Amino acid sequence: MPELPEVETTLRGIEPWLTQQTIDKLTIRQASLRWPVTSGLSNLVEGQTILAVRRRAKYLIIQLEHGSMLVHLGMSGSLRVVEPETELRKHDHIEMRMRNGAVLRYHDPRRFGCWLWSEGEHRQLSGLGPEPLSTGFDAERLYQLSRKRKVAVKPFIMDNNTVVGVGNIYASEALFRSGIRPGRSAGNISLKRYQVLTDHIKTVLQAAIVQGGTTLRDFVNGNGEPGYFQQTLAVYGRADQPCVSCGTLLKELRLGQRSSVFCPRCQR
DNA sequence: ACACTAACCTGCAAGC
DNA sequence: TGCTTGCAGGTTAGTG
Numbered sequence: 001m002p003e004l005p006e007v008e009t010t011l012r013g014i015e016p017w018l019t020q021q022t023i024d025k026l027t028i029r030q031a032s033l034r035w036p037v038t039s040g041l042s043n044l045v046e047g048q049t050i051l052a053v054r055r056r057a058k059y060l061i062i063q064l065e066h067g068s069m070l071v072h073l074g075m076s077g078s079l080r081v082v083e084p085e086t087e088l089r090k091h092d093h094i095e096m097r098m099r100n101g102a103v104l105r106y107h108d109p110r111r112f113g114c115w116l117w118s119e120g121e122h123r124q125l126s127g128l129g130p131e132p133l134s135t136g137f138d139a140e141r142l143y144q145l146s147r148k149r150k151v152a153v154k155p156f157i158m159d160n161n162t163v164v165g166v167g168n169i170y171a172s173e174a175l176f177r178s179g180i181r182p183g184r185s186a187g188n189i190s191l192k193r194y195q196v197l198t199d200h201i202k203t204v205l206q207a208a209i210v211q212g213g214t215t216l217r218d219f220v221n222g223n224g225e226p227g228y229f230q231q232t233l234a235v236y237g238r239a240d241q242p243c244v245s246c247g248t249l250l251k252e253l254r255l256g257q258r259s260s261v262f263c264p265r266c267q268r
Numbered sequence: 269a270c271a272c273t274a275a276c277c278t279g280c281a282a283g284c
Numbered sequence: 285t286g287c288t289t290g291c292a293g294g295t296t297a298g299t300g
Contacts, residue, residue, distance in 0.1 A: 002293060034276070034295080058294075075293050076278075091278085110277045112294060124295095151271065160295080167293060216293065256272075259291080 002073040004132065004165030005208035006227065007058045010079050013222020014104060015053045017081045018062070021098040022049045030093035033108065034074060037094070038117035045069065045117070050098075057128050057164035067119040074112025080105050081222055129163045132201055137163050139195040146186035146194075153189060154182035155256040157201065166201060168258050169214055169236045174200040176235045181267045182260040183253060207232065235261040 002010070023045050031037040038044070048064040055061070060079070062069040071079070084103050094106040094115055106115060116122065130136030145162055146153075156162055158171050166174070175182050177200040180193060189197075208214060213227030216237075221227065234244045239252035243263040252261045 006293075032277095072294080074277095074295085077293095108277095109279065110292090112276065149270080155271095158294095169293065214293080257274090 002058060002077065003167035003170055003208075003214070004058055005170070005205055005229065006213035007055055007060065007073065007165075008209050009213040009221045009227060010073070011053060011055045011060060011222075013225075014079055014081050015222075017102040017222075018050045018053050018098065018104065020049065020051075021100050021102065023047065023064075023096060024099045025097045027095045027097075028093070029095070030091075030111070033093065033111050034072070034114045035116060037115050041069075041115075041117050045096075056125055057131075057160060058167075059122075059124065061122075067117060068122070070114065070116045070118065070122045070124060071106070072114045072124075074108055074110060074114070076110040077106065077108035077113035079222055080107070080224055082224075127161065129159075129161050132163050132165050132205055137198065137202075139191060139198040142186075142194040142198060143189075143191045146189065149187040150185050152183045152255050153180060153186045153197075154260055155258075156186035157197070158256075158258075163201070165205065168260075169233070170201070170204050170208065172236045172261055173234060174204050176262060176267060177204065179267055182255055182262050184268075235263065237261070 026042040026045055028037050028041065045064060048066065050062055050064060052063040053060065058072060060071040062071065082103050082105055084101055089107060091109045092105050092107050096104040146156060149156065154171050154175060157166050174197060178197040180197060208229040211227060211229040212221055212225065214229040215226035216230060235250055238250050239261045241250055243250055243266060246263065246265050248263055248265040250261050251264050252259055254260065
C-alpha cells in the first residue's frame, strides 16, 4: 500500500489530531510486527504529550517530550483517526487514545510494518539517502553513485541508500515518463538522462501527493478517504495493455522479485 | 563493495 | 464449489 505519497498523505491526515495532544492510553493487541513492539511501551508513553509528527522516508516519527515512536506501514499498513466508538476491525493491532478523545488506529494485515520506541536515534533512520523532493536529491547524485554499477536502474532508484521513498509504483511510472527501460544497467545511463529521470521522480511523487496517493486495494488516508492517483498510472499494473503514448502492448519483467511493467517502444 | 535471493505474513484472484 | 498456486505497496538478513 504505502509509498512515500501515501505515507505523506497519512501524515497530513493524522497530524492535526495528534500534535500538542496528550496520550491517554496506548493499547497493543498484536505485538508481533516486523520487530516486536517495544515491551512496556504503554507505560513509557501514556501521559506524555506529542510535540510533533513528521515523516522521514516512509517512516512516521511521533515525537514525544521524552523519546519518540517510529512507525512504518510495511506493505499493507494504514493509520486512521477514528471516533472512539468505531468498531474494531480484524488486524487493528495498536490503538492510541488521546485525552481530547481522538483515537489513532494502526491496521496492518501482513504485519510487515513496525511500531518502535527509542529515547534517542532510531537505527532504522541511519544510512538513509536523501528525500526525493529535497535539493539533496539530484541527477549528479544518481550519476555518481551509479558509475560502474551493473544493477538495473529500477532497483537502483528503489534502493533507500540511493534515494528514499521511491517504491515499485512510482519507480515504474517515473521510468516510463523518462523513456528509460527498467532493466537497463544503472551504470549505463548518461548524466543527461539522469537529469530527466530525477525531474520525473520528483514530479510524479509530487503529483501523487496532491491527489492523495494511490489507492490500489484499501489505502485510505488518515481520515479514511481514498487516493486518486491510480487513475494516472500509465504502466504499473497494466501489463499486456496498450501503452498510453504509442499503443504498443506493455511488457512485464521481474527485477529483484518486483514486477516491472514498461513500454518496449517508448522505453530504451 | 556488490549482486542476488529468501524471508517475514495475510488476503485475494486466477486456474484447475 | 473447493482446493492450490502465485502475487501484492517494503525492508532486512544472508549467500556467494
